[in-house]
Structure formats: structure tokens, C-alpha cells
Amino acid sequence: MIISKTPIRISFFGGGTDYPDYFKKHGGAALSTTINKYIYISVKKLEVFSEFKYKIFYSKLENCNEIKEIEHPVIRACLNFLNINDSIEIHVIADLPARSGTGSSSSFTVGLLNALYSLKGKSVSKEKLALDAIHIEQVILNERVGVQDQLAAAHGSLNFFELSKESSFSVNRIKINFKRKKELEENLLMFFTGVTRYAHKILEEQVSNTKNEKINPDLSKIKSMVNKGNEILSSDISLDAFGLLLDDAWKTKKNLSKSISTSFLDDIYSRAKNSGALGGKLLGAGGGGFFIFYVNKKYHRNIRKSLSDLTEIHFNFENDGTQITNSTNYD
Template sequence: MIVRSRAPLRLGLAGGGTDVSPFSDQHGGFVMNVTIDKFAYATVSDARSDLAEFEAQDAGHADRMDPARVDLAPGPTQLMRGVYLRVCQQFLGGKRPALRVRAHSDAPPGSGLGSSSTMVVTLVAAFNEYFGLALGEYEIAHLAYEIERKDLGLSGGKQDQYAAAFGGFNFMEFYAGDRVIVNPLRIKDWVWCELEASLVLYFTGVSRASAAIIDEQSRNVREGRTQSLEAMHRLKLEAVQMKESLLRGDLARFAEVMQSGWEAKKKMASSITNPMIDQIEALAFANGARAAKVSGAGGGGFMMFVCDPSERVRLVRALSGAGGTVYDTHFTPYGATSWKIG
């Protein structure tokens, strides 16, 4: 049997960082995000031998091993092995079947599009289909979160897993005890189209390790640093404001909130921005951008810009000459999807 799955990457529009503990546990977090037509893909199939096979196709790396020897050691296939071990432990009574697992993504790790968490979600969705586990969106997202954050000990928040599982425009609430509420938004067609025409996605060419940034942010909250805490409360409020601007179709307000949120986010941790990001932002504003922000934890990866659609070509040309890559992208309403072949 062959099972395939895919899950969409996301753009963090507002509130990113408030989904990270301890802030979300102490104060509650609000995040506004949307999924795009860039995906993480996985295939789970019967093994070709009595060995378990894990292939990280992006990295050109494969591990073949006795199922009894599969562990959580760092490496290109760690996410795959983590999902395999948790599913075997939680749903198969500890039995470890020989399987072949392959995966790849449309975006590199450290892109700021939630690629690592989306990869875990698509892997969970594939195993869910392969073993007939009948997990719903909340269960897939929560399981992916536990595997990545608790089993593997990787730093980060919760929004990426839920965005990948649900898809579309979502206003998310995060509370203590891993309680999450996903509120899908019904966005009018003309707002959807206008925002797509207004948004420019730019890859700086520099992937970054988000863990150090997230750890600094969490440390600032634990230590009660006023500037960081005030910035996070502003981000939380701006997630609500962005939700309202989308539902009302007020895209001028949308741009204002995005820029205000980016200015607040810079105060959460010292490494969120840097001279390269500042230079790209200045270039964009000189060529028609109305708002800018880095997607994800910061420090590099993808940046997004909002402009009047009539200024889009000028902005794209300017950014294309800055050493990075402009990506053509569209929103997608679909979350994690899995299907059987044969």
C-alpha cells in the first residue's frame, strides 16, 4: 500500500510569538495566519525489506535501519523518525513495522513559513491514513505539536501545526494546558483576490535557525522584561485588529496593522531583525511597499510586503535586484490532505 499526503505552509500575518510558552500559558495568545500554495509532502509505503527506511529527499539523505534501532537522534530524518516512533508507541502498542517513509518540502527549513512543523503535520496525516487512525484536524495538529516540541525538544510555538492541519485564513487562540481554539474566517472573494494581488513574498536567500530567537523571546518573558512583554501584548491586540480588517475588507487598515505588528515584533528579541533585513525593508518602501514584515521568528527567511497592486511590478523588480528571490504565491483554503494509491 502507498499513502501520500501534503500540508500547506503558512504566512504569519499578526500575533506570531504570542503562541509560544510561557507567554501563551500566562497571558493567552492570539494569532492571525493564512496558508499558501506551498506544501510539505510525504509518502508512506510498505517496506522493500525488513528494514525501516527514512528518506529526506530535500537533503538527499536516507537512513535504512532495523525498526528496533530507530531513535530520535538529530539528523535529516529526525522528524520522520519522531513521527514513526510516536505513532508506533501510541497507536500500535509499541509494534514497529518495517515501512518506507519519504518526504520533501517546497520551502527550506528556517524559511519562516513553518516548514518544519508543516512537515511533521503532513507526516502525521500520512500515518493517520496508512493505519486508519481516524484523527481529526485538532488531533493531528496536537499530536504534531507534541512530537516536535516535547518528544524532539525543538523550540517553537503552536500556530504552525494548526495552520497546516486546518488551512485557510484562521484566527487562533492559545491558552494554558495546550488548549487551542481555531476560528476559520469567511473572507469575501474580492478581499481574498485583492490581498493576493497586494502581497509580495520575498526569500532573502538566508535561512536561519529559529530556535535561538524563540529561546531569547521566551527568556525575556520568563524574566519579565517590560519591553518584550509590552511588545507581545501589542502583537496580541494587533491579531484581533487584523482579523477585523480582513472581515471588513479594510486593506488599508490591514497594511497599517501589519507594519505596526512588525515594529512591535522587533522589540521581542534582539536578533529578529538585522542590517540586511533593514536594507531590504527600506528598498521596498522606496518602491511602493506600504507594509513589511519577516514571516516566522525573524532573522532571515521569507519577508512579505503589502503594496497597491498597481505598484506590484515596480516592487517586484526592485526586490529581484536585491539578491533574493520573489515567489509567486496564492492562498489555499485546504489543510492537510492524505490519500491512498493502490
């Protein structure tokens, strides 16, 4: 049995500039970290006497005899992409809900590819896993997705990504000492809004606005925040500047699409700000999912009281990206 363990990410700055319609014209950038919340995928070859060739367990159960019968688009695409002809069983377990802005769909793709490559006896680089995941999502499945989520899931850690017009991507570790990184981690509070959504519905408007360059000034500002965020983290100035930059980023992000926020979400943000948060944002495309807030420790109790109707998610940063945690084959 092969088991892959792939983290989800918290995106801070640069979202929207990692879509091909933007970065192929202007270049893009993003700043994010992965956290210790994971998607676990196990794959194993089935015995010849199994009734079905493909047994797949996620939020539903699929028993199929041909790849084309598989309903899950990413699983179907990955099996075809890697020419998997063996009878196999796939199980998926996630720490957090899907469709909640944590890049879990790309973490799933990266993790599945990692597990399937391992099943074939191949060890591939994190760069290849990210690029293969991008190809599957953008080219094979024609999904409206960017590239930062796949890069984050594969490489892990606190990074800023540079995306060239020629579609080359660089992954750069933030130069931050342990004590300062721990302070950042401790000042970030994460809450689940209770709302899940399909990102493509929000992204359709955003991508349309990008193509007609309606939101280019906002995207240019969002891209510049990546460098500002990196400068703050890499320096010795107060991390409060990072929180204030998040506030500016959230205000700018809401200009990208009318669907990014709602009165319900705006109320959550206002309550957090009034209780001591310096800034924050919805993770991912928006519309629901998780809020992240930058809050000094002395205000943590106030925030938790103000947002007691929401579920808080406790987390730590992680540094490893996708991993194979078990690689026992019984062939």
C-alpha cells in the first residue's frame, strides 16, 4: 500500500495573478504557507479475484471496471495520464472540508500523482509533481485554476512564487528566522465560516474581468503586495505591518469579483476588526470557506469571543510539502 500525505495552504498575497490570463501578459507572484492539515491518499493494487478493477472511496464510493466509467474527474485524468492499467483501490481522507479556499483540490491532485508514481516504482521531483498537476487541471480538465496551489502543495513551507510571462515558475523560501516565524504563526487565527462553495463560479467573473483588463490595476496592486509581504517577513520591523497589509489585500481582493464577499462574510470581518484583528482575508477565491486573521496575542480572547459562532481551526506551519508516508508493495 502507498500512502501520500499532502498539505493544504494558507494564501496571503498574490491571488489572481497566478492565472495564465494574467501572468502570461504581466508576470505574477504569490506568497503562501502550507499548514499541518492534510489530504491523505492510499492506493494499492487489487488482487485478481476482485469483482471490480477500480474501487475508489472518497465522499462517495465508486466501483468501476474501466477508467472512463470513473466519475471523479481528477482520479480519471491521473490514471489516464500515468497509464495505470493495474486493478487498484484508492482511499481519500481529508482533515478539512473541500471547496473551502485552502487549495485542497490541487493538494488532492498533487497527492494522487505522488501516490500513483510511487505505485509505479518511480520517485519524481516536487517540481515535476507540481507541473504535472498544473497540466492535468488546466490542460486536460480545462479547469479555471491558477498555479500557486499546486506549487505550494508539492514544495511545502512559507514561500513566495514568481511566475514569468514565459510560464516558468520559481519557488523561493522566505528568509525568516525561527522565532519570527513562530510569532507569525501564533498571531494567525483561522475560522471556518460554515460556507463551502465551488470556486469556478466566482472565478468565471474574475477571469472574464482579467481578460478584458477591467481589474488589472487591482491585480497589479495585489502582485506588489507579494514583495511587500516578503520584505516585512524578511526584515526585523514589527509583524503588525503584515497584518495591516492583509487588511489592504482583502479590500483590494473584493474588487476582483462581486461574488468574493457577502453581507454575512463582511459582518464576520467587521466583528474581527472591532475585536482587535489588524487584518485578514478569506482564503482562496472567496465566497466562503476559511477566514485567516492577524491578531496580536493580547486580543485572542476578544476575537474568540466575538467569533464564537464559528469553528476555529488550530494549526501550525509545515515545511515538507507532499510526502510518501508508506510505500509497502506486496507484489
